Amino acid sequence: MASPDRVTERDHVRVRVLLDGAGESNVSSGLPVLDHLLGLLARYGSIDLELQVAPERAEAEIASAGKALGEALRIPLSWEGARGHGSAAAPADEALAHVVVEASGRPLVVSNVDLTEARIGGLSTDLVASFLHELAEGGGLTLHVRLIGGDDSQHVLEAIFKALGAAIAQAGRPRKRKE
Numbered sequence: 161m162a163s164p165d166r167v168t169e170r171d172h173v174r175v176r177v178l179l180d181g182a183g184e185s186n187v188s189s190g191l192p193v194l195d196h197l198l199g200l201l202a203r204y205g206s207i208d209l210e211l212q213v214a215p216e217r218a219e220a221e222i223a224s225a226g227k228a229l230g231e232a233l234r235i236p237l238s239w240e241g242a243r244g245h246g247s248a249a250a251p252a253d254e255a256l257a258h259v260v261v262e263a264s265g266r267p268l269v270v271s272n273v274d275l276t277e278a279r280i281g282g283l284s285t286d287l288v289a290s291f292l293h294e295l296a297e298g299g300g301l302t303l304h305v306r307l308i309g310g311d312d313s314q315h316v317l318e319a320i321f322k323a324l325g326a327a328i329a330q331a332g333r334p335r336k337r338k339e
Contacts, residue, residue: 173225173227175209175212175231177207179207181208185198185207190215194291197288198225201322204322204323205328219287223291225291226290226294230299236332245262246330249308250322256307257310257319257323262331267302269289269305270305272307273306
C-alpha cells in the first residue's frame, strides 16, 4: 500500500511528501546547506520531497521548514497500518550517525551531537538542532540522534540527515505483521 501523499502549507511554506517515492527532491529554503541536507534526506529515504520556504531570517526559515515537514509527516507515519518507528545508521566520509524515529505523539529530540560552535555555509549548526526540534514538534515524533564518530561538521550533518531519511522511510512502511 502506498503511503499518503501529503501537501501542507503554513507560514509561507509549502511542502509535499511522498514516503514511497523515488528519492527526488525540489527544495528551496533560501539556505543552500539546508537544501543540500534535505536532498540527502530525500535520496537516502527514497522520499519524494518538495519544500518551498518564503524568504525570511535564517532562523525563521529553518523553524518553518522543520515544522511544516513534521506536519506533512504526521499522518503518513502514524496511520494505523504504518510501522511507526524506524532506525538507521549512515556514514558520510569519517562520520557515522544513528537515528531512531518514533511516531509517538510525544515530540522529543534526544541527541549527543553538539555542533554549537561550528558554522557550515554561513549557517550555524545549532540552527540544525532547531530544525530537528521543529520537525519533532510538527510531526509528534521522538527522535534519537547519536553521533558514533566524526570530526568534520559538514560530514556529521550529512550522516545525520542520511540516517534520518532512511529512518523516516522505515517508520512509514506498512506493517506486515503485528509488531
